[in-house]
Amino acid sequence: MIRYKFFLLTFYFILPIFHGYAQGKQHTVQVLSSEISILGTTNVNQFSCTLNESGDNEALRVSSNWDQKRLTFNGLILSYDLKGFDCGLKVMNTDFQEILHADEYPEMKLEIRIIHIPASNNQIAILEVNSDVSVQIAGVSRRFLVNEGRVINIAEDELIFEGQQQMKITDFGITPPEKYFGMVKVNDELTVSFSVRMKVETL
Structure with missing residues (x-):
């Protein structure tokens, strides 16, 4: 089960979804679902491991203030059980967990x-954004x-935030492993992509 820890959530942009929400008012924010995928390669193939999670239906009460530059989240942390990722085959699931040391560190966050919000955005339904994660x-x-x-x-009171980032296994102190006496080597590069669906309600 995915767990969400929210201490304070502050919005800094008047997105279309927030029309009708007065500035300075508190809102209830509920994470409806999220999906995270980790894509990697070896010298002989590639792998893609995905976890889909539904929210725990616990509404989140937050304060919000907006401007035209950014949305700032303080304490929006999503935790994922590495043993819940599906890589397509059981043996690949096991290898994936070994690569990321799931026995010692069972979650990624x-x-x-x-x-x-770049100033060049002129879309309404979809905004191309940069994010700090x-x-x-x-x-x-x-x-x-x-x-x-x-x-x-996606709706009057719902939005999806999506992102994708390349990173390296060695960024996290993990040495890319080798198997079968060095015949199969995991490459250092990973791509992490995520999608988080949220609902916003005025208190």
Whole structure:
């Protein structure tokens, strides 16, 4: 089960989804679902491991203030059970867990800190954005600027935030493993992509 820790959530942009929400009012924010995928390669093939999670239906009460530059999140942390990822085959699931040291560090975490709204955006339903996120794997946290992101207005009170970032296994203190006496070698590069669906309600 995915767990969400939210201490304070502050919005800094009047997205179309927030029309009708007065500035300075408190809102209830509920994470409806999320999906995270980790894509990697070896010298002989590639792998893609995905986890889909539904929210725990616990409404989140937050304060919000907006401007035209960014959405700032303080404490938006999503935790994922590495043993819940599906890589397509059981043996690949086991290898994936070994690569990321799941026995010692059973969870990876994604913290969404800031979503930056470029001034060049002129879309309504879909905004191309940059975001400041942290990823924690094997107990090591690294901060990244994600340049490939979108905020999608899917309903009057719902949005999806998507992002994708390339990183390295060695960023997290993990040595890319070798198997079968060195015949199969995991490459250092990984791509992490995520999609988080949220509902916003005025208190």
